[in-house]
Amino acid sequence: MTSLRTLWAIGLGMIAASGASAQTLYFSAIPDEDETALVERFSRVADYLEAQLGVDVEYVPVKDYPAAVTAFRNDQVQLAWFGGLTGVQARLLAPGSRAIAQGKEDMAFVTYFIAHESTGLEESAEFPKAARGMTFTFGARTSTSGRLMPDHFIRQEIGEAPDAFFADVGFSGDHSQTLRLVASGAYQVGALNFAVYDQAVADNAPEVETTRIIWKTPSYPDYNWTIRGDVDARWGEGFSDRVQAALLGMTDPDLLAAFPREGFVPATNEDYAPIEEVARQLDLLE
Structure with a gap:
């Protein structure tokens, strides 16, 4: 059976070889969860957009x-579902690009700090200073909710870098893996997207049996749909607005549950100025 990673390589290779087709709108998304789930989830979104826009x-x-981010910069995709940080990175690398929509939840997103039950840590409104000296994992290195903002809030709350506060700091790669690593005890504490953890609770996932939420960060803007600035020249005047309208008009509960979001609302580049500011402070932008 052909692996998803192989399909990814073949797909981007074909697009790079032929140039972005004027007939096909390509889109991608940050891989914040397992690959298999992402392919199923976004293939259905592609079908929806195709029906709404009248293009492949x-x-x-x-x-x-x-x-x-690289695929967006190189015009291998023209539309992407980014996190707050990756969206900022992509728009800086592809001038003229703009954020056009965000989930209703993304206007005030939060990160959960979770701990293995063996730590004895309990949920508190205060930052868990009792976690000093424990092992800790972020998600992906450029994840907004899994790295950028939890890193920022750790520094803000204790005045130290994460690797000075924790005994060992790792990067799991995605939110699902962060949950698995903390649930297994491989790391004592971790930071992840609140929606991923809430969905695990709703699904009665076994990982929630050995983990608990110990702190919720202040809110910040996060995920967004970003589109390249040259799409109108290729698909016709007003095409980017039509894409935005299609996203804002997505009401199918099955499609929305895949994100998971209640719905989408308009977004602008200015909404993510706080993310760009924090990213510059942490030297995460080129």
Whole structure:
């Protein structure tokens, strides 16, 4: 059976070889969860957009967060579901690009700090200073909710870098893996997207049996749909607005549950100025 990673390589290779087709709108998304789930989830989104826009739409999976930004910069995809940080990175690398929609939840997103039950840590409104000296994992290195903002809030709350506060700091690669690592005890504490953890609770996932939420960060803007600035020249005047309208008009509960979001609302580049500011403070932008 052909692996998803192989499909990703073949797909991007074909697009790179032929140039972005004027007939097909390619889009991608940061791989914040397992690859299999992402392909199923976004293939259905492609079908929806195709029906709404009247053009061929194809989802292109990518192997990691930087690959999503690179594909957008190189015009291998023209539309992407980014996190706050990857969206900022992509728009800086592809001038004229703009954020056009965000989930209703993304206007005030939060990160959960979770701990293995053996730590004895309990949920508190205060930052868990009793976690000093424990092992800790972020998600992907350029994840907004899995690295950028938890890193920022750790420094803000204790005045120290994460690797000075914790005994060992790792990067799991995605939110699902962060949950698995903390649930297994491989790391005592971790930071992840609140929606991923809430969905695990709703699904009665076994990982929630050995983990608990110990702290919720202040809110910040996060995920967004970003589109390249040259799409109108290729698909016709007003095409980017039509894409935005299609996203805002997505009401199918099955499609929305895949994100998971209640719905989408308009977004602008200015909404993510706080993310760009924090990213510059942490030297995460080129």
